[in-house]
Amino acid sequence: MTSLSFYALAYMQKGLAASLLVGSACSVAGVFIIVRQIVFVSLVLAQLAVLGFSAAIFLDLSEMSRIFTAFGFTLIGVLYMALFQLKNKTPADATLGMCFIFCHAVSLLLLAKSTQGLEEIRHLTSGNLLSVTWEEIMALGAAWIFLMIIHFAGHRSFVFICADDEFARISGVNVKKWEILFYISLGLIISVALQAVGTFYVFSCLVFPAMSGLLIARKLFAIQIISFISAAAASIIGLSFSYIYDFPSSESIILWQIIIYLLIALSIKIKQIILRFRIARYYYKTLTRRFAALRTRRLNLKPDSNLISNANSNPKQTR
């Protein structure tokens, strides 16, 4: 029996597929989220999706209808942000904070009346990766393709908007269109992923892989590739870890995303220390060599001591 033979199990395959799809999609979008400093926007979008799910559970809707309701709520949030954000006099972070608290409180109120209230709350925050169905994976795949198309077609526009949105508008980039498409693709993947993996996992995938990529690479495309790889690695290692040690799957993957990030950060720090040590050693060697050369030159140039003493004792004689 090989060490990874548990991946032959159908529920492990489905769990891995779901975690890879969510991880890769969120890690690609996450780079722009980190660079644009809109981490809280993604958190609010996730909370809006939770509110949509809670409303659907409250209304006792079917599994697929829950995803659509969650996406509907996210879409309202996206459009609100895109259309009214500029005209709003309230600071953006305060609006986001209020939105987050409102969504959280209302979803708790809605789920309080559900027969399995507490279990539903736990399910929405932590998800259940191992109970994902093929239908959910298909829905995740469709959302993944949509997000990747948007990011492929809009890569240049997103970079331009991230650097200087005013200049992007002057150069003819339709900033509002691309911003709406970016948030819609993000909202869609969050809404679909919520049922399978939970809010924590989605949020973690948006932040940690992108942070790992930003630590290593210098070009945006390379950052996205590294982010993608680190998310995939965390999914495989985390899921294996959760199976072997019997831990919850989503939290295990989150843990491994954090571990990968910390390992990269640590290796960079060690590399910097080694580099500084090498520089210090180089300067120490150069300085000691120069001091040695200076000393030998001084010794060679040292004048005859007898001549000096004679000259000092009888100046007239020397003249």
Added chain:
Amino acid sequence: MKRKTDKIKTYDGGEIILTDVTIGYSYPIVKSINLKVESGQYWGIIGPNGAGKTTLFKTILGLIPPLAGRVERNLPAPCRIAYVPQQTTLKTNLPVSVEELILMPVKSWLPFKKVSGEAIDRFNNYTAKLGIKHLIKKQVSEISGGEKQKSLICRALMMNSPVLLFDEPTNGMDIASEKEIIELIRRLNKNEGYTIIFVTHFLANLLNEAEHFAIFAGNKIRIETHEKLIDGNALQNLYRRSINVDMIENCFSLRIGAKL
């Protein structure tokens, strides 16, 4: 306030015409602006902080619609007005190189499509002229404020527009770099026929370079001649300080005195 904006017209050439324009956001900042910037002219915009200079630029660029009146941009068909913002508008945490930043306006929306040979020639020419050729592989976050400003000027020049708007382009630069930029802008205007609109608080630079002046006074814009500005009264009234304009070695310099 309800916006009463006429449609923006685009003609051939390099002109900007503002007719009875009111600029502002939800409230008017400056009313009844009548300004005609003709092709090849060099305009200096003068005004104290918060007078509305950047708002005027944004209105000309089409980033903010005018609250009233008409803005006409007379440009060759595919061209847009090029703009050099203050370097503070640039997000420094973005992981892009100086080369990528400069080439942004000419890059295709297709991720793997290469930049045209003509654009590369312009890129080589302007990076050499601005003395930033050695910086092109560096990250934007690694270069100094002055170098960032030069990169932004280069990015605007890459747009190949006949009209260039400069919003305090020499901020944060040392005197040698400042002189280089001022001379480059002069060459662009005199030798290559670019239309220049320039905002700066270094009035001596404007007096030496610009031919036409628009002064923000209260909520109005006054068009002043070079002679009137040199006289010093217009500047004195604007800044409420005694200002004397001297000529030293064919260059204007300002002596700013006590409050009036």
